[in-house]
Amino acid sequence: MNMPRTPHPARSRNPAPATADGAPVSTGGVSAAQAADSYGFSEHTRGLLECAATLCARQGGRMTPQRRDVLGLILQADAPVGAYDLLERLRVSDRRPAPPTVYRALDFLLEHGLIHRIERLSAFVPCTHLSHEGEGDTHAHDFPASQPMQGGASACGHEHGACGVHAAQFLICRACGGVTEIADTPRILDMLRTVCREKAFTMQSASVEVEGLCATCAGRQGKADGVQGAGTEQ
Amino acid sequence: MNMPRTPHPARSRNPAPATADGAPVSTGGVSAAQAADSYGFSEHTRGLLECAATLCARQGGRMTPQRRDVLGLILQADAPVGAYDLLERLRVSDRRPAPPTVYRALDFLLEHGLIHRIERLSAFVPCTHLSHEGEGDTHAHDFPASQPMQGGASACGHEHGACGVHAAQFLICRACGGVTEIADTPRILDMLRTVCREKAFTMQSASVEVEGLCATCAGRQGKADGVQGAGTEQ
């Protein structure tokens, strides 16, 4: 029934502290110096978090510890994370956040284009924008807050910020749970814009979600059925 | 807070027995002869239902009264309908269906390509396919069950049946709640196919959801803010 609702292998209630960074996830035993970082984020993740702070400062937003933690957890995960998964992962030591805490942080991160919501999974992934930002400095996405993009297509095929349409495209693998953001081309978004123009429809946000099998899992398809879900992919 | 979750004007808990058919909705006072039709469906709706029965018979499915009622209610509605809205509307006279009843019917209708689920609204709409089927007889969508479409693009830009990818595109108006299925061109689906080929991704299903303002509501945009939601549109 309602196929996509089948418990997704990569989103099961068993947090499985894997990382997309290749860095240790030692949620326990955090040194006092790292206390502000709380969750033992990898160096890479911390870099992205700093980047994100800068980005949303430019947009007039405040990257508070709460929001930072949520973004960090999403960045650190190797698959889309549900709101209640986040809630569980935030339950370290003394803090026991309630749903509104997480949803508020998610709303903020969504509004600032730092994460996306995968509708079909009711789960969240980091925006690739952020990772690109981390790689170099002068990047197509690096637009100033004082004079943000004006609805034109960006190189990555999706846009951010208060003015532009926030649109994104995803490939969702049913076998491994991996989600890939298609951000290397404005083709799809351009086509949507064309269609909307024809229909005199004002686009405010858009999402494209394709479900199927990633290259890795498709190759594996015929093999031992029980093995399904054991793979790693992104 | 996750904007699309704002109570959608056209989906409020007040069923508002409007029709997309222009036919009376007399949910009460159903004659004995119509007892099998249960919900006073318009003639147009009944035609579509018959069509649907034929279609899914060809696919080896049985259009039971339960499923028929659910499809009829979705056809009759002027906006996407949520599962629990359907549940309420099914509560006539003696019958008091529980959630699984409705979800099972919805699953069946989804699998047979008779309805679509709008992820952003957690709600369901009829597939335009069906309406087209109702208009004429020899139509592009009218493919035989014995030899169904083999993944080629259909004229309407989305496909059905066990073999083909089930994909659809929607324009969702935030003001009036109207949803339009973009089914007049394979352009978008073709582009998605291209992208998937490039990424060696096997597409099994896809959805495109654009949120914004329909032509009607965009025209109205500046006027008295309180009036918002009063309009009718499709």
Add this chain to the structure above:
DNA sequence: TGAACGGATGTAATATTATTACATTCTTTT
């Protein structure tokens, strides 16, 4: 015929995801 089977439905309980409402605390501004 009638047991066996499979598909469809009924029912109760529960799981998952998300929001409301209101109190409190922290930051910035005046």
Add this chain to the structure above:
DNA sequence: AAAAGAATGTAATAATATTACATCCGTTCA
């Protein structure tokens, strides 16, 4: 320091969806 505004804490609840198991009903075939 007071006021205003943003962010967080907390409890309760709403909205959406699934599980598990019992029952019914039409078909098959011994």
